[in-house]
Amino acid sequence: MKKSLIISLMVAALVCVFALPAVIAGNAPADNMVLKAPEGVKMTKAPVDFSHKGHEGYGIDCMVCHHKAASKDAITGCTAEGCHVDASKAAKKDPKGFYQAWHSKKADASCLGCHKKEKKAGKKDIPVSCKSCHPKK
Numbered sequence: 001m002k003k004s005l006i007i008s009l010m011v012a013a014l015v016c017v018f019a020l021p022a023v024i025a026g027n028a029p030a031d032n033m034v035l036k037a038p039e040g041v042k043m044t045k046a047p048v049d050f051s052h053k054g055h056e057g058y059g060i061d062c063m064v065c066h067h068k069a070a071s072k073d074a075i076t077g078c079t080a081e082g083c084h085v086d087a088s089k090a091a092k093k094d095p096k097g098f099y100q101a102w103h104s105k106k107a108d109a110s111c112l113g114c115h116k117k118e119k120k121a122g123k124k125d126i127p128v129s130c131k132s133c134h135p136k137k
């Protein structure tokens with residue numbers, strides 16, 4: 001075999017080794033997320049740090065949070081078309097609005113809803129105050 005061909009094959013093999021994990025990961029979520037209001041909405045609070053891996057590690061089923069997804073392989077973001085898109089003041093109390101997605105006290109899928117329930121059940125350090133999730137500003 002020609003030396004140049006061997007080199008090309010080696011390069012191709014290397015590309016496969018490094019590119020494959022990215023393909024397999026597909027639409028896997030990022031680990032440390034910074035959650036923000038949708039584009040164009042003026043934020044009144046600081047963005048919120050959210051450890052996706054951490055929450056998977058607490059043993060919460062994917063479908064508790066991604067409650068409207070048809071399956072684990074069809075998960076979209078919370079502000080996907082038809083979901084919690086409306087970030088207007090008027091929609092603040094609407095369960096389908098943007099605000100209630102994170103703060104509904106009635107839904108296990110909401111950050112605050114689940115955290116309040118966990119706190120009642122005895123978890124002392126779980127964030128429930130505004131400041132604990134929205135640190136600065």
Ligand code: HEC
Pocket residue numbers: 027028029030033035050052055056060061062063064065066072075076077078079080
């Ligand atoms: C504690 C709640 C919670 C749990 C449990 C959870 N997720 Fe998520 N996930 C989120 C939040 C919040 C986002 C960010 C959504 C956004 O930006 O609108 C997200 C984002 C995602 C995204 C990216 C969606 C996109 O297109 O923006 C995928 C994929 C995903 N999660 C899959 C999973 C899978 C699979 C599991 C189970 C192994 C899981 N999630 C468990 C809360 C959770």
Ligand code: HEC
Pocket residue numbers: 035048049050051054055058060064065102108109110111112114115118123125126127133
């Ligand atoms: C279904 C329940 C549930 C939901 C929904 C949920 N959490 Fe949590 N969260 C937990 C539990 C359980 C802990 C860990 C408490 C402990 O063991 O100390 C936790 C811990 C945390 C912590 C502190 C420790 C860490 O992992 O960083 C932060 C910050 C946090 N959650 C943010 C959020 C945000 C933001 C959301 C919404 C996007 C959210 N959580 C949604 C259950 C939930």
Ligand code: HEC
Pocket residue numbers: 035036037038042043044045046047048099102103111112115127128129130131132133134
């Ligand atoms: C468990 C975490 C958590 C707690 C506690 C929490 N929030 Fe949020 N909040 C979020 C997440 C996640 C978002 C969506 C991402 C964003 O907009 O920053 C959000 C968004 C918001 C928004 C819309 C975006 C903006 O910046 O204007 C407001 C207003 C808000 N929260 C106010 C509050 C107030 C007031 C409290 C206390 C009563 C509070 N939050 C407690 C997680 C939390």
